[in-house]
Amino acid sequence: MELRIFTEPQQGASYDELLRIAKATEDLGFDAFFRSDHFLSMGVDGLPGPTDAWVTLGGLARETSRIRLGTLMTAATFRLPGPLAIAVAQVDQMSGGRVEFGIGAGWFQQEHDAYGIRFPSTRERFDRLEEQLAILTGLWETPDDETFSYEGQHYRLQNAPALPKPTQRPRPPVIVGGVGPRRTPALAARYADEFNVPFHNLEPTREAYGRVRAACEAIGRSLDSMRFSVAQTVGIGRDDAEVRRRADAIGYDVDELRTNGIAGTPQEVVDKLGTFAEAGATRAYLQVLDLSDLDHLELIADQVAPKVAEE
Numbered sequence: 001m002e003l004r005i006f007t008e009p010q011q012g013a014s015y016d017e018l019l020r021i022a023k024a025t026e027d028l029g030f031d032a033f034f035r036s037d038h039f040l041s042m043g044v045d046g047l048p049g050p051t052d053a054w055v056t057l058g059g060l061a062r063e064t065s066r067i068r069l070g071t072l073m074t075a076a077t078f079r080l081p082g083p084l085a086i087a088v089a090q091v092d093q094m095s096g097g098r099v100e101f102g103i104g105a106g107w108f109q110q111e112h113d114a115y116g117i118r119f120p121s122t123r124e125r126f127d128r129l130e131e132q133l134a135i136l137t138g139l140w141e142t143p144d145d146e147t148f149s150y151e152g153q154h155y156r157l158q159n160a161p162a163l164p165k166p167t168q169r170p171r172p173p174v175i176v177g178g179v180g181p182r183r184t185p186a187l188a189a190r191y192a193d194e195f196n197v198p199f200h201n202l203e204p205t206r207e208a209y210g211r212v213r214a215a216c217e218a219i220g221r222s223l224d225s226m227r228f229s230v231a232q233t234v235g236i237g238r239d240d241a242e243v244r245r246r247a248d249a250i251g252y253d254v255d256e257l258r259t260n261g262i263a264g265t266p267q268e269v270v271d272k273l274g275t276f277a278e279a280g281a282t283r284a285y286l287q288v289l290d291l292s293d294l295d296h297l298e299l300i301a302d303q304v305a306p307k308v309a310e311e
Helices: 015-027 053-063 081-095 108-115 120-143 183-191 202-218 240-249 256-259 266-279 295-305 305-310
Strands: 003-009 032-035 068-071 099-104 148-151 156-160 174-177 192-198 227-236 262-263 284-286
Touching: 003 015, 003 305, 015 032, 015 053, 015 295, 032 099, 032 148, 053 068, 053 081, 081 099, 081 120, 099 120, 108 256, 120 156, 120 174, 120 183, 174 183, 192 202, 192 284, 202 227, 202 266, 227 240, 227 256, 227 266, 227 295, 240 256, 240 262, 256 262, 256 305, 262 266, 266 295, 266 305, 295 305
Parallel strands: 003 032, 003 284, 032 068, 068 099, 099 174, 174 192, 192 227, 227 262, 227 284
Antiparallel strands: 148 156
């Protein structure tokens, strides 16, 4: 299983703090650095304020050299698909082809209200997500000497030059996630290279994987072409006291974090990750909320990553 570091900068992080974590992620041998795409904090003051996901990743693209870079998840409500395709392709070029693109329908109404972004109904948000996936992948995959047009209910493109092209061809990997029973599996099967289940326990994760596998089979897609992953809040310590300290630092009860995240001693964490691996996950995004605690990353890299890599 590959381990990736996943951050939530809207909770309070400057670009320089994110750069520090990204460089540690690279130096310690993790596979990737990911960040959320949110503009409003949740339950905290969020100082010094939000940072834009794709501006951040553009900067990190030039200041790292190996790790993959991406979002869990860019909200389809935040940006028009044409300019978003340009931004992601440019960051992919800036990184030398290291971008992975996670996209979702958007869910946090308060941040939309705070920044004047329209927040449609659930049905319309998924309609827009589906059109955005068609447009983004269509623009990236259009041959160099052709244009791209699209006629949808919400978006219309006429003879777009489909430039710039991403470094990765035909396009950067696309990640779709969630546990929705109908539209999410269908969109993943049609457009995604990876399906992610965020912040759910084992059984809902297993069931969501099953729905995506069934959706792939329904359209004749090989299951070998889909990667499955999880995202979990993490709190690891060498002993119970260190686990408790890390849970306290991010406002979690230890028992809650053990039950609804991945917490405990390194071996406990290895064992829990192993249960997700048995369900089909080959990649885990470890949500690190205390960005000042580099020793936490070092502990994971030293005592967890080598063991799960063998599974």
